[in-house]
Amino acid sequence: MFVAGEIYRRRDLHELFGGQRQGGISTPSGQNFIMLFTGSQGQQYGYNHGWSEEGFYLYTGVGQQGDMAFERGNWAILEHTANGKDIHLFENDSKGNVSYVGEMVCTGFREVRGPDIDGNDRRVIVFELTSADALDGAVEADDEYERMWKEPLVKLRKQATASYMSKNSPSERRALARSRSKAIRVYALRRANGVCEACGKNGPFRTSSGRPYLEAHHMRRLCDGGPDDPWWVIGLCPSCHRRAHHSADKSEFNHRLEHIVERKERRRVKDQKRGKDQRTGIDRRTGIDRRTGKDPRSGRNRRE
Numbered sequence: 001m002f003v004a005g006e007i008y009r010r011r012d013l014h015e016l017f018g019g020q021r022q023g024g025i026s027t028p029s030g031q032n033f034i035m036l037f038t039g040s041q042g043q044q045y046g047y048n049h050g051w052s053e054e055g056f057y058l059y060t061g062v063g064q065q066g067d068m069a070f071e072r073g074n075w076a077i078l079e080h081t082a083n084g085k086d087i088h089l090f091e092n093d094s095k096g097n098v099s100y101v102g103e104m105v106c107t108g109f110r111e112v113r114g115p116d117i118d119g120n121d122r123r124v125i126v127f128e129l130t131s132a133d134a135l136d137g138a139v140e141a142d143d144e145y146e147r148m149w150k151e152p153l154v155k156l157r158k159q160a161t162a163s164y165m166s167k168n169s170p171s172e173r174r175a176l177a178r179s180r181s182k183a184i185r186v187y188a189l190r191r192a193n194g195v196c197e198a199c200g201k202n203g204p205f206r207t208s209s210g211r212p213y214l215e216a217h218h219m220r221r222l223c224d225g226g227p228d229d230p231w232w233v234i235g236l237c238p239s240c241h242r243r244a245h246h247s248a249d250k251s252e253f254n255h256r257l258e259h260i261v262e263r264k265e266r267r268r269v270k271d272q273k274r275g276k277d278q279r280t281g282i283d284r285r286t287g288i289d290r291r292t293g294k295d296p297r298s299g300r301n302r303r304e
Contacts, residue, residue: 002088002100010037010090010098025062025073032220033086034076036129037098049091054170055134057089057104061125064117068125077106077127084220084232089129104129108173128170135181144179148186149211156190157268159183160230184233185216191268192235197260198253199240215241219254219261234261 002008014021019028019035026035036059038049052058061074070078080087087106090098108128116122148156160183162176194203194212203212214235234257236244244254 004100004102006100007093007097008090008100009096011096013090013098023062023073024060025076027073027076032084033088034080036077036087036089036104038089038091052128056107056128056130056170056174057101059089059127059129061109061127063125066116066120067123070125074125078109080106082229082231084229086132087129103132105132105135105177106130107177108170110170128173130174130177135178145182145186146209148183149190149209153187153190156183156187157230160187184230187230188216188233189214189235191230191264196237196240197234197264198236198244198257201237204237213238217241217244217257219244219257231261231265232258 011021013019013035014026014028017028017031017035019026019031024037026037028035038059049059050057059077061068061077062072063069063074068074076083076085077087087104089101089104091101093099106127107130110126110128112124112126113121114124148159151159160180162180162183189211191197192214194214195201196203196214203214205213207213215238217234217236217240218232219234220232236257244250244257247253
C-alpha cells in the first residue's frame, strides 16, 4: 500500500483516503487504518518525535490545552488493535510532503510533564510505537508457540486478549505484545479446529507437528503479521486465504468472514460467562447465589 522511504504529498493522501487534513492523527472514515504525521507539537511540549534507544518510535499525542486525555485521536491509537486498525506513520519531509516510515503497532505509552499552548504544566501522552515488521518474527514457531497448542482454550483466549498496557516497563510491554501475537494466531487456528472457518473443508494436509494445515488471516489488516485481536483473526485453508487477499470480491468475502468470527466469539463469550455462573452458583436471571439464597452484591436474602 505504502512504500517505506517513499515521499507522498499529504494532500494527495487525503484526496485518496479521506481523513483529517490538519493535525497529527488522521482517522479516515471507512478505512481500516490510521495515518500519523509527525509535526512540531512534540517540541512544543518538550518531547520530540523519533526513535528511542529502546527501539520505540515515540509519538506525542494530541491536545493543545490542559492535560492530554485518551479521547478522539489518542483513543484511536490506544485501541487500534481491538478495532482492527493499522497504523501508518509518516514524517514531515518538506512543505506539503511526507516520508513514509512504516506500519506501526502501539505497544504502550508513557506520561511526561510538559507545557501546553498557554505555557501551563500538564500531562503529556507519549505513545510507544513498535514497527510491525519487528513483531512479525514473534509468530515464528518456538517453544512458547508449541506450549500454546497445549493450553486450555479458555486460558489461551485470555492470553490473546491480555492488555500489555498494564506492564510497568517498555520492554515488558513489548515482550507481552510479542507473546500476544503468538497467542492470537494459535487461538484462531485452534478455534478452527482443523476446519477452514470460511468454506468448512478440512485442512489440505497435516503439518510436521501432526496438525491440519490452516493459515491465520487478519481480516482488517493489509498484512498478516503483528498483533491483532481474536475478533479480527480467522483460520482459513490456503485457497480461502488467497481469496481473502486477491479475489475480485475480497471486500465482500472479508466482510462475510467478520460475521463468521463475530458469531463464534459472541457464542464463546456467552458460554464462558455461563460456565462462570455455574461454577459460582449464581442464577443469571436473578443474580441470586443458589447456595445461600442471597444476592452477593447486597448480601440480602432473596425474600428481603
